[in-house]
Amino acid sequence: METNLSFFERPDVEKGVVPIGQGVPFGLARVTNPQVRIGGVYGTWGESYDNASLPRMLESRLGAPIPDSERLNLAELGFLSRHHVTSLSKEENLELEVQMGARFLREAALACDWDPSEVEGILIGMSAPISEDYLDRIARAAGIPDRALKVAVHKACDGSVSSLHLALNPDLPENKGLSQNIAERLRGKKVLVGGIEGLSRFVNSSHDANALQLFGNAAGVIGIIPDQTMKFLAGRSFESYDTEGVLQVQMNYPHSVQKSDGGWNIDVTQTNATNIRVAGLMHEPVDGSSIVMAGPMGMVKLFVRTGVQVVRDAYQAYQDKLSQLGMSGKSLAVAIVHHANYKINLLKQKHLQNEGISLPMPWLLNDFGNVSAASNMIAFLRKLPELKPGDHILIDGFGAGTYYDTLAVELGG
Numbered sequence: 029m030e031t032n033l034s035f036f037e038r039p040d041v042e043k044g045v046v047p048i049g050q051g052v053p054f055g056l057a058r059v060t061n062p063q064v065r066i067g068g069v070y071g072t073w074g075e076s077y078d079n080a081s082l083p084r085m086l087e088s089r090l091g092a093p094i095p096d097s098e099r100l101n102l103a104e105l106g107f108l109s110r111h112h113v114t115s116l117s118k119e120e121n122l123e124l125e126v127q128m129g130a131r132f133l134r135e136a137a138l139a140c141d142w143d144p145s146e147v148e149g150i151l152i153g154m155s156a157p158i159s160e161d162y163l164d165r166i167a168r169a170a171g172i173p174d175r176a177l178k179v180a181v182h183k184a185c186d187g188s189v190s191s192l193h194l195a196l197n198p199d200l201p202e203n204k205g206l207s208q209n210i211a212e213r214l215r216g217k218k219v220l221v222g223g224i225e226g227l228s229r230f231v232n233s234s235h236d237a238n239a240l241q242l243f244g245n246a247a248g249v250i251g252i253i254p255d256q257t258m259k260f261l262a263g264r265s266f267e268s269y270d271t272e273g274v275l276q277v278q279m280n281y282p283h284s285v286q287k288s289d290g291g292w293n294i295d296v297t298q299t300n301a302t303n304i305r306v307a308g309l310m311h312e313p314v315d316g317s318s319i320v321m322a323g324p325m326g327m328v329k330l331f332v333r334t335g336v337q338v339v340r341d342a343y344q345a346y347q348d349k350l351s352q353l354g355m356s357g358k359s360l361a362v363a364i365v366h367h368a369n370y371k372i373n374l375l376k377q378k379h380l381q382n383e384g385i386s387l388p389m390p391w392l393l394n395d396f397g398n399v400s401a402a403s404n405m406i407a408f409l410r411k412l413p414e415l416k417p418g419d420h421i422l423i424d425g426f427g428a429g430t431y432y433d434t435l436a437v438e439l440g441g
Contacts, residue, residue: 034076034109035395046073048124049116056131058139059409064417064439065257067139068250070406072396073128074111074228079103082110086240089114089232098237102397105324106370110244110397112228125158125226129166132247136220137170140251144171149219151179151195151210152249153187153401155427156230156280156318164303166224175302179210182281183294183308185366187401188223188248189425189433190306195219195252196260196437202296202306210304215255222249223401230280230318239319242369244397248405256440261420262345263435266338267293273311274330275428276320283307293429308429328372335372335426336379342422342434343385349436360436361419362411363387366426367396367403387422400427417441 036043041055056071077085079102087093102108116124137144150167159165163178179194181187194202198211224247231239252258270276279285282305283295293309313320321327350356365373370391377389392407393399399406404425415421417439424434 032108033395034078035072036076041071046124046127048120052113052124054128056135058135059412060139061412061415064415064441066250066252066412066439067136068222068248068405068409068412069132069135069139070246070248070402070409071132072111072244072246073124074113074245076109076111078109082241085112090235094237100238100241100324102241104370106367106391106394107242107397108394111246112244121226121229122158126165126169128247129162129224130169132222132224132249133166133170133172133220136222136249136251140218142218142251145173146218147172147176147220148217149177149195149214151181151191151219151221153181153183153191153223155182155184155187155225155227155277155400157182158226158229160281177210177213177302177304179304179306181306183306183427183431184277184310184429185368185400185403185427186425186431186433187427188221188405189366189423189435190265190431192221192423193263193265193433193435194306195221196254196258197263197435200265202294205296206298206304211254216253218251218253220249220251222405223247223403224249225400225402227400234318234320236317236320238321238323242398244399246396246399246402246406248402248409250405250408259438259440261436261438262342262349263433264338264342264345266334266432268334268430269293269309270311270330270428270430273320274322274326276313277310277428278312278318279307279310281305281307283309285309308431310429324369324371327368328375330430331368331372331426332375332379334430335432336376338432338434339376339380339424340383340385342436346422346436358420360387360422361415363389363422363424364404364408364411365389365424367391367393367407368398368426415439
């Protein structure tokens, strides 16, 4: 677990204010590791609310206090603060998120010593995109050419890891179903991958106490050159429809809403030569709100059993790959796991250890809250300075729907 320092108080954070509404504070941290030739940026926007001040903000938003029986022990779940924006119009939120998204793309490119005009692919996970053309808007504002491939991935918290998997693994079903395979198209090119999550805006229409206490704004974007600075070794992708609606999420993106038992719940749509949408089917709230979720133990039951199975299968595939490469005995430098809540990760780690799989799974995001698809990329960037060429890392994403992507990669240099 990290220190109690809030994100805006960290010495490596560049701070500013976006002149929208009464002014929206933002902060970002740029990270570069020249040895592995990977860099990126992460950060957030909105006021910072620690666990003591959050109830007052939510009472103001809801018009009534959250009952004591519904208050979460957020510190035990691994979260000490999160970031929210309040009282903006739809148009102001759009302008804010376009400005912030463009800033993250531009700064991520610069962290890799690239000019934004050199970027040839963008893959971004977004649970709740504010507009269908969001990637076009932020890419254009960041100075990225219109010819760059833009892939929007809507698989809730799994969005950024799914994006990375698409960029690196040509054998994924989503890639095989396209006329031009994303991984093959982007091999050897300069690519930005990440998650950008305006969750404060999204949960504003929810009255679910758990969601309101857990989620917040954040983004994390990394720059890679597939098959050079980051190489795919092995992985698994899995989906299991949340029939019981343990974690219900509104889909504010197009989806055919066609599902068959054991079937394919992901729509892959290529709208033109440079835009692809990967959209996961969600169990939507019947009351029209954005999120309805069970308590923390409900999340544990939803994600741990299947999540352990997916990690176990990916780990076995990784061991098989090591044998093929004559590298048996090499260990993973770190496992970068989605930060849904600390108890989920502890229990996953315990179950994996019981199966003889010991993975270093550091908790790295106590100053953000659950930031969905942004969390894996933020966690990766916080470990990036410690990594070396040739290191193998495991990246584990999972989210509502439910969707799982786990992959082992090798860092270049």
